[in-house]
Amino acid sequence: MRASLGVTAGQASWAFSVFTCTFLALSGVTGKLADRHGPRPLLAAGGLLIAAGLALTAAAGHIAQAVLGYVAVGVGVSCVYVPAVANVGAWFVRHRVHAIGIAVTGIGVGTIVGPIVTAALVEAIGWRRSELWLGIAVLLVLLACARATPVAARDDRAVVVWPVRHLAGDCMFRLLYASGFAMGLVLYVPFVFVAPMAVQSGATAIRAAALISVIGFASTAARILFGLVAGRCGVVTAYKATIVAIWASFLILIPARSFPGLLAFALLFGAGYGGNIALMPAMLGHYYGVNSLGTVTGAMLTSAGVGALLGAPLFGLIVGASGGYLLPTAVTFAIVTIGSIGQVLLPRRHPASSLS
Template sequence: MGMTFVALGVAFGFSYNFGSVVAPMRASLGLSAGQAGWVFSVFPFTFLALSGVTGRLADRYGPRPMLAVGGLVLAAGLGLTATAGHVATAVAGYLVVGVGVSCAYVPSVANVGAWFVRHRVQAIGIAVTGIGAGTVLGPIVTAALVDALGWRRTEAWLGLAAMVVLLACAAAMPVAARRRHADATWTAGRLAGDPMFRTLYASGFAMGLVLYVPFVFVAPMAEQGGVTPIRAAALISVIGFASTAARILFGLVAGRVGVVTAYKATTVTIWASFLIWVPSRSYWVLLVFALVFGAGYGGNIALMPAMLGHYYGIDSLGTVTGVMFTSASVGALFGAPLAGLLIGASGGYLLPAVVTFAVATLGTAGQVFLPKVHRSGTP
């Protein structure tokens, strides 16, 4: 669990820091807001789209080789971004970063889920707080390094640090024992035929369109209002702080009310945050938005593997979790660029905030009516 915490903190902390790099990158490469959105959006698209593959590989080979590959690939992606002279190279760099994070995320989280039985929800919640911790520290550290070294050297040094840490985590991570002959296995084909999973998948697509927009545009939105770059980057750190606390809090709540009820609460919290974002006009309202969004986002990410384990069992948890994450991949690819186009067309952030809220409403509606148990049972 400790190695997963560290690995996820580094992988996501050095990826979700894009808000601290985007302004100097745009100035250096001459990027529009829409182009900057594409640079970041290929990262969540890639790591989500490949999650079904890396989850299946983790079920077969375990988390250690996947985590080692993830460290090497993540470093290569950040290094490629550091050399970018054109938007295409920057996009390719963050695409490679997404491959690295995909190798680290689902395999390590599924390993924690398979290791614990009685306290699985709490264990996963604590392990994935590493994502929140990384999101807290990553943007602030990155902003300070960019100010001292420039964005290119910062990306290169972060890539080297990520490789060293993830390789060390791969060597030290304990691996959960798996049953040699599983009684039941959920494959991608079986999941596609399951009505409840199709509902989860459709709502996941809608949420994927909106979940990554704040990571790209909340800091530039604050800067447009006259806030300094460091204070603007702190909003991303607030999201990380709130998500860190929420992962533990919602894990405790799930222990009392059940993982499905707690998961629904996280989805409603995300929806409420976008309702706050729509009328935001000041830094302090954006700060409240960051707190509420971070809480919902962190709790949702923490409880999703446990919720899927509740419905589909643990023998195929890597596969089920990975396939589920692909639902948000297309949305993650197009969400930030579309928001950038709306910003460019309207000259402000009100229109994208309204559209984001409307899409979040659709995604929330698909999850609040989930049953407490999987009625069709395991295959």
């Protein structure tokens, strides 16, 4: 895409940042809609929006059009992720943590398989036609899911326990939200910069790119592993363990200037990141109940929206200004430390509720 549109890496990175920001920022809206109407209409809408966005990007003659296409993809993904996860959380009672963990392993599998399939398609038919075929595949799969997904029984008379206005006044949720914003500033930085860091350390381009797959492998395995830990130790304890793993990985990243060091970072970061994704909905369900799980999960994800938009570009600016990675990695470690404190200190139960 960069070669075809004649843009720099920094300009091209906005497509990723805008997509991620859009997905996270709109999750509060789609989560609330899922609580009211169930996941099926949102899954169908998500398939249509993702396909349309990829088609628009495939026809792009300018980077602005490609970015607009990925805005549409972000809206589509926001219609898929939270509604699907909230439905799983509401469907399962005894094994909720395990069910959500297994369900979201699909993200990890996609992270592993997607780049391989996409690379093969691009080599065979070019990136524009690849975008079109990927959009068609997503559309067909999500329409099938919209038709086949069993919907958790809901009481139409039930009042959402935690609407957004109540969450905004809840001290614990405000702490979680502030922590989520700080974490959002750094969580997506590795996906953009770990490969360039490896290349600068002397690794080949293939080995450097493989670090992203390592994150995907570790993330996939951790979603199930931390689910098992949650079954034994409780979801709050397991969730805190994922935060500690993320924090420790950024501590490793500061001095990491060789491929083995970056590999260790990728493994630990992937494990913490994957476990965190798997356990966050279950953790929120533990504190706020499942009647409003879509609303609460969606609202929480919006906290990382601005961070996801600004994190990678800001990291790139610091790299350019400092001429290396020592200062940027130290700054990210300081930010992740701030974001981790509030989540590590979470109480066992919500102080103002008996929800479980």
